[in-house]
Amino acid sequence: MLVGGGVKKIDRGHAMWLTRKRREAYRKRYLVRRSARRVPSTALTLKLKELTLFTSKGHAAVAKCVRRMRRGIKDGRRVVIDMTECTNVTACGALRLHAEMILGREDSAAGVLGVRFKLPKNNLYRHFLDTMGFGLPEDAEVKPKAGVLRIQSGAKKVPGQLAQLLNQMNERLFKSELERGGEDWDSLYKALSEAMLNVSVHAYKDDERVEFVQRLGERWWLMGNRIKKQLYLAIYDKGIGIPRSFQKKGLEIVETMKKLVAWLPGAEGGGDSSLIRMAMEYGRSGLKQAGNGLGLDDIKKYVENNPDGKLHVFSNHGRVVFHSKDSTYKLIEYADSIHGTLIQWNLKLELPAEGKADET
Amino acid sequence: MTSMSTAATNNTIHIARQFSEEPYGRTQDHGDDNGERFRHQWLLPALSRGQRILIEMDGAVGYGSSFLEEAFGGLVRLGYYNKDQLREKLTVHHKLSRNVDLVWHYIDRATFGVDKGKREAAEKRWAARH
Numbered sequence: 001m002l003v004g005g006g007v008k009k010i011d012r013g014h015a016m017w018l019t020r021k022r023r024e025a026y027r028k029r030y031l032v033r034r035s036a037r038r039v040p041s042t043a044l045t046l047k048l049k050e051l052t053l054f055t056s057k058g059h060a061a062v063a064k065c066v067r068r069m070r071r072g073i074k075d076g077r078r079v080v081i082d083m084t085e086c087t088n089v090t091a092c093g094a095l096r097l098h099a100e101m102i103l104g105r106e107d108s109a110a111g112v113l114g115v116r117f118k119l120p121k122n123n124l125y126r127h128f129l130d131t132m133g134f135g136l137p138e139d140a141e142v143k144p145k146a147g148v149l150r151i152q153s154g155a156k157k158v159p160g161q162l163a164q165l166l167n168q169m170n171e172r173l174f175k176s177e178l179e180r181g182g183e184d185w186d187s188l189y190k191a192l193s194e195a196m197l198n199v200s201v202h203a204y205k206d207d208e209r210v211e212f213v214q215r216l217g218e219r220w221w222l223m224g225n226r227i228k229k230q231l232y233l234a235i236y237d238k239g240i241g242i243p244r245s246f247q248k249k250g251l252e253i254v255e256t257m258k259k260l261v262a263w264l265p266g267a268e269g270g271g272d273s274s275l276i277r278m279a280m281e282y283g284r285s286g287l288k289q290a291g292n293g294l295g296l297d298d299i300k301k302y303v304e305n306n307p308d309g310k311l312h313v314f315s316n317h318g319r320v321v322f323h324s325k326d327s328t329y330k331l332i333e334y335a336d337s338i339h340g341t342l343i344q345w346n347l348k349l350e351l352p353a354e355g356k357a358d359e360t
Numbered sequence: 361m362t363s364m365s366t367a368a369t370n371n372t373i374h375i376a377r378q379f380s381e382e383p384y385g386r387t388q389d390h391g392d393d394n395g396e397r398f399r400h401q402w403l404l405p406a407l408s409r410g411q412r413i414l415i416e417m418d419g420a421v422g423y424g425s426s427f428l429e430e431a432f433g434g435l436v437r438l439g440y441y442n443k444d445q446l447r448e449k450l451t452v453h454h455k456l457s458r459n460v461d462l463v464w465h466y467i468d469r470a471t472f473g474v475d476k477g478k479r480e481a482a483e484k485r486w487a488a489r490h
Contacts, residue, residue, distance in 0.1 A: 158391075159380075159382060159391070159392065159393065160382065162382055162384065162421060162422070163381070163382055163421045166421065166422070180421070181418070181419075181420075181421075181422075181455065181456075182456075183456060183458075185422065186422050186423070186456055186458075186459065188422075189421060189422025189423070189424065190422065190423070190424055190425060193384055193385075193422065193424035193426075193427075194424055194425055194426060197384070197385055197386075197390060197424065197426055200385075200389070200390060201390075298425045
């Protein structure tokens with residue numbers, strides 16, 4: 001239909017058709033369709049059966065997949081990650097693999113086509129990965145789903161970034177129910193700003209990461225998922241990791257903290273998990289006066305205030321799990337490193353009981 | 361952003377209107393709207409005039425703990441004012457009382473003068489930018 005000065009006005013149906021076509025065009029580039037003809041014979045296909053960091057098996061499987069993907073890219077091959085038989089998919093595993101795939105494409109001679117993937121056959125997992133924008137660059141269109149914040153990535157705090165992110169979260173996760181400046185909004189702001197600051201302060205302050213930072217900035221990836229009144233957030237960075245960052249504070253501080261946390265079960269092991277545990281304790285020990293980031297301590301406070309709160313801190317080879325219910329810590333060591341830090345936690349929101357947002 | 365004279369005339373610092381709607385981070389490394397800049401550009405000049413000042417925190421997108429610790433806790437750590445002096449000179453207001461409590465928590469927790477050695481460097485950094 002033509003109106004006024006010849007401006008073409010498209011109807012709703014046409015607009016939807018256009019959006020669908022655009023979305024399909026994007027997805028064609030990154031997703032491998034069932035047709036085997038699309039996969040070049042020289043492509044390296046990596047089968048992944050568990051996409052999680054919560055189990056030792058899954059943690060090892062993701063690490064192996066990432067290792068082989070990097071080797072394949074280095075050898076100039078295209079890589080296809082086949083998750084069709086995946087039996088366990090969690091946000092932390094997906095976030096890590098997503099980041100590695102995006103970075104892999106940066107290094108691949110084939111560019112965006114260098115790393116592609118096949119989604120799981122399981123509808124629940126497929127839908128989950130689909131709505132979080134798994135494996136897709138930020139500018140690719142993803143069908144929005146209430147309760148899921150697609151993966152966001154950033155490199156440096158720019159003015160207005162947090163407001164934009166919070167507005168987006170409010171729209172996607174809460175159907176704009178959050179009051180700007182209200183308690184939930186404020187909790188979210190604090191959690192996100194400290195998590196981002198933590199990355200900027202600790203993660204990339206190392207000579208080894210200079211080249212990475214020059215190329216890609218102090219990059220982080222973030223995703224969110226709302227389930228009823230619980231908001232799950234996860235942030236991943238490819239920095240030096242908490243254990244190395246903590247050791248850089250000096251032997252004296254590490255030794256003092258070792259004595260302070262020696263009574264904690266498992267903390268005396270000396271592995272990455274005990275260093276993460278020490279770093280968490282250090283933030284609240286009073287030894288730190290002008291610490292750079294209050295990040296971990298701050299995040300933990302919100303988890304503590306949540307009766308169903310859980311905080312998972314994965315960093316390099318270690319993992320520390322904190323349960324608010326009984327205020328216990330669990331320390332776990334893995335054979336493989338995640339080459340960075342992934343923090344996943346959940347906040348309890350004070351939303352009205354009969355919220356309009358979907359409870360997924 | 362309004363000029364410093366605005367703060368001087370009515371003894372109120374409205375963070376969102378006069379400084380930034382999105383205060384974030386500790387130092388310049390973390391962005392322009394950091395706690396160190398707020399301390400040097402707004403808090404210290406206003407406190408030096410000797411009158412009681414009101415910090416109005418309403419209207420901002422939010423307040424990160426690092427910003428609040430650096431801006432307010434930093435006044436004590438760097439040895440500018442002790443806790444009692446700040447109790448006499450400052451009134452803090454925000455619609456969420458927990459943010460007001462947080463400001464006083466960081467002031468109370470800080471040890472007076474513990475980072476005095478860093479004060480000179482902070483002042484130099486600030487002077488270099490102006």
